[in-house]
Amino acid sequence: MKACCPIQKFIRRRRKEARPGEIAAAALDVFAEKGFAATRLEDIAAHAGVSKGTVYLYFDSKEALFKAAVEAAMMPAVEAAEALAGDTSRPAADLLREFVFGWWQMVGSTALGAVPKLLVAESGNFPELSRWFHDSLISRAHRAMIRIIEQGIAAGDFRPVPAALAARIVFAPMFSFIIWRRSFAGFMCDLPEAEEFLNQAVDILTHGLALREPKP
Amino acid sequence: MKACCPIQKFIRRRRKEARPGEIAAAALDVFAEKGFAATRLEDIAAHAGVSKGTVYLYFDSKEALFKAAVEAAMMPAVEAAEALAGDTSRPAADLLREFVFGWWQMVGSTALGAVPKLLVAESGNFPELSRWFHDSLISRAHRAMIRIIEQGIAAGDFRPVPAALAARIVFAPMFSFIIWRRSFAGFMCDLPEAEEFLNQAVDILTHGLALREPKP
């Protein structure tokens, strides 16, 4: 086999430890932009600065790479979200605000923001991955938010709304914003700033949940 | 070419007028489930009860079929939404509720509910289609909702919130619900009923927008 590379693009390096992480991160980027099926393994390899063969040294298949990329990216965020929800010593409205902004900082504003869009896009093709995503991420975050709202109701800060429904409604603006930003940012010139959008959302939601009369 | 069909699956019928609509509808179903790239033309053809060749009698390419399917499905809904928004004779809170439920009935609860998910999933691969979707659908609906909220502010029913932001926040629960239902319905056993979810969302949103003190 001949040595190609007439202009010696890059010096070859051996970095066994760093590769899997770099490849998974590159995969997340490319999958996020093109979706699973439309992504070519060679694009991911190029994006990670390796050849296609190297990808197959560390991952069994395209699908395995996809799962690994999603899991590696999301797990820390899940754990951080759980930890935050455990703190029940503060007013529910504060926790709600912190939850929304914390999620934005950890997921929405980073490369992880691609994951929800990706999972939505590929839910038909990867049912078990979708189930994993739902059970180990959405569900846990949802339960945490339910606890916050129930706490607010118990303290007399919030109206007695059905907490399970309200929790989903609180999530919706953030979720939608992440999706919109990833899908339509290019030509959605009126897309608001995350900060001001989420501030307004938290404001409307906490007003919407709050009791009209201050408790006696 | 030999005549195949040893068990004569179905009697061949010639129905030139009905085909394009049937094929586009079938395409929407299959695209919605699998995404654009992962959908095989033969699956669409089978779903529409014709052979692959017939699809190419009526549509130039897979991409043309995709666009035709999306446009045919969404256009009536856009026009109906615009018409509804023109009615400014009623209280803003009523219009808001009607807008949300009308959208659900026209889009979310029907096969059209697949379109938002589809557009999100394929936005990277079809930028012009995404732009068309945004400009001729999202934008128009957004402007209509802004008008409703500004009307509510002017009438003293709503707090003076930034209408452009609030409009997006009002859309978010409905949009999210459509996406969740389409992506995770199979195993999301705690997914609420649309009716009660949207009712609760409208309740929280209108409470959140409302002035605390009734105007004198």
Place this chain on the structure above:
DNA sequence: TAACTTACTGACCGGTCAGTCAGTAAGAGA
């Protein structure tokens, strides 16, 4: 019922890409 038109069919072609593996060279050890 024969001759004709055309909606419809499905085998085939060519391009694309996931996955393979013989070959290459970076770096370690002596």
Place this chain on the structure above:
DNA sequence: TCTCTTACTGACTGACCGGTCAGTAAGTTA
């Protein structure tokens, strides 16, 4: 500096699928 191990490369293969078109038969006209 030479040898050895193995991380890495990229040309290649086989499967798959979008798109084509020669062929078939449903329906129509005379």
